[in-house]
Amino acid sequence: MSWDPVYKLVKQIPRGRVITYGALAKALQLRGGARTAGRALAATPSGRGIPWHRVVGERGKLLIPEPYASLQRKLLESEGVKIVEFRVDFAKHGWVPTRRGKPKHRKK
């Protein structure tokens, strides 16, 4: 499966903003929901300028295992995103993908 659409959307996340796996899955209408979105991020190739650290769990919670969580927190804070106990102030930094050429029929 090609996760290109996922990476493409992640790259569009504005600096200093974050999005959740669920919102990501919903925006792209991924069949498996949030879990599938997480799968896509887990498979994210590094060194491609993909801001994977801007993707967090529901309510802005950092769900990834160490040592990534620490790295993610560091990266987000460097962008001005406030992190509290491995949690992002989602209400303040949450981002909703802008509607554009949105898909009309789910994959598969």
Next chain:
DNA sequence: CATCTGACGACCG
């Protein structure tokens, strides 16, 4: 081909 696993999230106690 049968199982297990996991960068999720909704539910329940």
Next chain:
DNA sequence: GCGGTCGCCAGAT
């Protein structure tokens, strides 16, 4: 709010 279970699905074994 926290921990355990369940459903989902694609990849790995």
